[in-house]
Amino acid sequence: MTSMGRMDTTKANELSLRHLLRFYPQQGEIFLKDRRMVISSADAWGVLRHDLIAALGTERAKRFLLRYGWHCGRNDARNLKEMFDWESDIEWLLAGPQMHTISGNVFSRATSVEVNREQGSFYLEGTWENSYEAEQHLLHFPKHHEPVCYMLAGYAGGYSTEYFGKKVVYKEVECVGKGDKVCRFIGKTVxxxxxEILEELADYEDENLADELDLAYQRIEKQQHIMSIGMSLSQKLTQVVLQGKGLSTIAQVLGESLSCSVVVESPEFETIAGYGRVPHGAVRALRCGEIGGARERAVIQRLFDEQQTIQVDMPACGGLYAHRRVIAPIMVKNQVRGFISLLKEEGSFGQIELMSLERAASVCALQKLNEQTVIETEQRIKGELLAELLNKDADMSVVMKRFQYLGYQVDTPHYVFVFQMDPCEREGTYEEIVYMERRTHLIDFLSSKLERAGYRALVSTQLNRVYGLIPAAYIEQQKLSVEAYGGYLITQLNELLDSRDVVLGISNVCQTLAMFARGYQEAIQAIEIARLKKQTCPVVRFAELGHLTLLLNARHPEELEAFAYGKLGMLHTYDEKNESELIKTLYYYIENECNLHKTARVMNVSISGMRYRLRRIQELTGTDLTISCNRFETQLALEILFVLGKISLSPTEPATTSDW
Known part of the structure; x- marks a missing residue:
């Protein structure tokens, strides 16, 4: 390149001040091509901005700064086109954001550029970092309720308009000056x-004071109209909550007032309530990549990251129709409990619709909070009543009357299910928060299963356990044994909680609620065995334990296991190492009253083979089975290992003594 001549080809990111400016310090002059330039400080612009707002008001100062930025942008676009031979048309466009950056106004980054001159379509999205306008505004004023980078937006619009040949307007959709983390802009043709841009267009027109006063009067009238509609809608929505009509009525009232479709969805975007034409599962399909592109998915991701209202254009696909959607999160106790959306097939959303949606989201949050409070209160009452059932000194007749008052059938046969999770040992940590959330999910999961089947759920917690009364009739409806249904629940819970530490103990059938205390103790005993068998069988029913329940009342399962291995550990190790069947042989030998010939027939081995096995068993264990005390202890050890799942017999049931 010669002095301020034309380069062969130029890319936008190659621009620097040495390409653009000529300095003549002896004459006190700086030139951009043949245009004289001056350098001024950001603080000076900040003072000018402050004085303009103080003298003219925010709206008139905004229009002044927008128009100033617009003319600067158009002028720079013309000069840069003449000065450089751009490698491509897009490079000339991207030189605009680059000028912002190298001139110290802001670090400008274009994140999405989609321009088609033939079709007349223009879309440019990006971010402004370290905006001097936002910085200076916050030095002189508090955070504003709307974006404040007026000159930057005007410059971008003027530059893009000169480039594209059609009027392009930029909107700053996020701004540090109003409390956002970054300034983000979108540029499109009018x-x-x-x-959506009608109100902003007036800001770019040169107007006299009379026209501005007339425009201000029109805006005041429009604001009064918006406030009137907003107040009416707020009253209607408040009445919905007070009358306890629920989310479906909220969606209906909002849709009828705004003449558009409304949908209320869960945090996973499953439809809860709707009004009008609602394409079910559209946002979920977008998030999964089934429809739309990266730009739309990025907008939806911001909804989760920033938990603020967003607008997104939903594409058509399959049975889903194209529409524009504005989505507001429903926040309860700083947690997203769902979303409420307005939908339009044509047109854009105005201020009254956005304001009404925000109000509706707050009302939905209040409704959700009410529902949560009711559920928590009912759970607390049920927990207290169930705790009374465990109290030996409680008056059962009084407790039964309280259950009947709440609508529970006290004489309905049921099982007691006790679920246990590994507890969190460190209080006040993130792990404890996760543990509490998992326990809540388990309660909700079990309650919803019963309530969907038409049963009142009696579910509560005690330490790291969740227990519930499961009607025997409900189990029969599932067409599964109670053990099989318990296994089905554990499988679903493992997927829901993303964990494998949940075990389940099941009692025998309790004919009435008065038998709950006994059933609870049975389930606790079963869960102690389930905890030891977690890897092989996380579900144990009390009925499986047999006579071992007598020992469970006196000893811990760990001690029983240690006792069994103390007696038969050498045999167990020998069988695993040599793939032999000494423990199985010993089991059937004792089952057949130590009869050599009967056991040989059951095991299908020869008499000499049986003698060898029995001799090997005695050598390994040092136990003389002719002594009755030794036989009893050996049989007890075998039963313990069998119940704990440490040993297994062949799938085919052996013939019993009575069969011979």
């Missing part, structure tokens, strides 16, 4: 913006 036609592509549609009604």
């Amino acid at each position: 036609e592509e913006w549609g009604d």
